[in-house]
Amino acid sequence: LPLEYQKALPLLKKIEEAGFEGYFVGGSVRDVLLGQPIHDVDIATSAFPAEIKQIFPRTIDIGIEHGTVLVLDGDESYEITTFRTESTYQDFRRPDQVAFVRSLEEDLQRRDFTINAFALKEDGAIVDLFGGLNDLDNQVLRAVGNPYERFHEDALRMMRGLRFVSQLGFTLEEKTKASIIENHALLAKISVERITVEFVKLLLGKNRRLGVEMLVETNCYHYCPGLAEHKAGLQRFAELPSMPLTNEIQAWTLLIDQLGLPSDAIRSFLKGWKCSNQLIRSVQQAFKGLQWRKTQAYTQMLLYELQVETIAIVESLLPYYGLENQAPHFIAAYDALPIKALTDLAVNGTILMETFNKKGGIWLKEALLACKTAVINQEVANEQAALLEFLQETQSHLVSL
Ligand code: ATP
Ligand code: MG
Incomplete structure (x- = not known):
């Protein structure tokens, strides 16, 4: 077991000593099985929130109506969520109401993809009810159960599927893919904020090209802000050299450039995605620097205006255009400016x-x-x-x- 799990193991033990079941679940189990680093350790339990709060002395109610209690342990904190079903779906969005249940199986059934529906026991045994291990081996992304029903319950799952394609380089299982194509228009029901989270993860995925190609092939891009008319631009973006993008400013700047948007359209495009004003300003600056740098060196004034962070981002984008990243040179030039403000x-x-x-x-x-x-x-x-x-x-x- 990875260190993060070993650290969290005493919590599972305590839950079991109190007479309940506790498992590691969600993305971290998938990532452990893939040999990838994990970010958050999520725990699922048969104990109800009030019972969890009796077991652990230090807790914070972060989403009790959804069954989630944050448990503080030393300098770590863990989200412990009661097994639940999401039976009352309305309007193709995730439900406001959930029902707590005592069965792990029901909890795993509500999850989106087979590779996200594992549970890992305290003794290291893996609960795999839907053939997720097999799908991991074959690098296949398959909806749990009937994909048509699952995408009707929560249409965001289609965007999540595309971002996992980009992050993992997996192939969409045939029926899962056909169902996304069939149901893509349900994305119209999903809030922009939730779509944006998945889209940014898709842009930053190691297999960006695959993810963007699937976004186009499934027609999901029709329901992404400002992209409906940009099929060709998205294809150009997909075909860029495959070096992964490491931050959001880079990703948006490169995308906007490939879409061929003029600089005065950046604000409304990014507003459509509900990006913050700060992010919008950063992208506008990076875009300005990029246009200039594609053909010539910075002027002293442009170095001053862009400042060191944006210079580094602009330079990092040049290799996508077959140009050399000269960050050290131009950062030294920036440092040598007589004034910075x-x-x-x-x-x-x-x-x-x-x-x-x-x-x-x-x-x-x-x-x-x-x-x-x-x-x-x-x-x-x-x-x-x-x-x-x-x-x-x-x-x-x-x-x-
Ligand atoms: P990441 O590594 O990016 O955090 P993740 O798979 O952990 O990916 P989360 O959004 O953290 O994604 O969700 C945790 C788990 O909750 C998922 O692995 C999945 O089992 C379940 N889940 C999350 N969102 C949905 C959804 N919309 N429908 C069904 N299950 C979901
Ligand atoms: Mg997660």
Whole structure:
């Protein structure tokens, strides 16, 4: 067992000592069997939330109506969720109401794919009720039970399937795939936020090409914000060199470029995906840098504007265009800039108003801009005396009374 499981093993023991069943479940069991690193250890139990809270002294109610209690153990915390069924599906979305049950089998039945429906016992034995081990071996993604029914219960499962294709490089089992093609339009019922989570994981998957091709082949892209008219762009994106993308800013920037969107369409495209304003700004900056860098080196001013994080992202994207990543070179150039922000400038508004004995106004903004530009372009030293002299000599129309 991996270290994360060994650490969590005492919790399973405690649950069993109290007379209940407890298992490791979900993505972590799949990842352990695949020999991949795991992120969260999820535990499923026959104990009801109130019973879990009696067993463990330190707990937080994080989703008690869904049966989930967070148990604190040393400096770790674990989500312990009561076995449940999700019987009351309305409107093709995940249910608001769940029923707690005492049977592991019923809990595993509600899960989406056979490789996500394992339970791992305290003694290391694997519960595999739906042939998941076989599917792991054959690298097949198969819905648990009848795919048509499962996608009707919760249409998001189709997007989850596509992102697992991208993350794992697995093939969709024939009926599962046919059912996604048939039911793709049910995605219209799913909130954008939930679709976005899966789509970003798909973009960042190691087998991005497969995932994006399946997104197109199953027609699910029709129900992704802003993508319906972009089949050809998505295919171009799928065909990019296969190096994996490591962060969301990279992924969106590259996608938007392959879709051929103009820079002034980025905001509304990403708003459609409910991206944060901060992410949108980062993508706009990276996109600007990328367009420039595809044909030439940065100017001093562009280095200043983009700042080091965006420069690194832009450089990391160049290999997708057959160009060289020159991050070390351009980060050194950024580091050598005389100023990194306006506050580094040796003059400020107060100094200029006092020196030239003028009240604030448009002249002041323009004078500061002239100083900033001259300093960044290394035409004037970033020193107060040098800058005041520069203004008097070259910008007298601004600073004279
Ligand atoms: P990741 O490694 O990205 O966390 P995961 O498989 O653990 O992948 P989670 O969203 O953390 O995905 O869900 C944990 C488990 O809950 C899944 O493995 C699956 O068994 C079940 N599950 C999650 N979402 C659904 C869903 N929409 N329908 C059915 N089962 C689901
Ligand atoms: Mg998980």
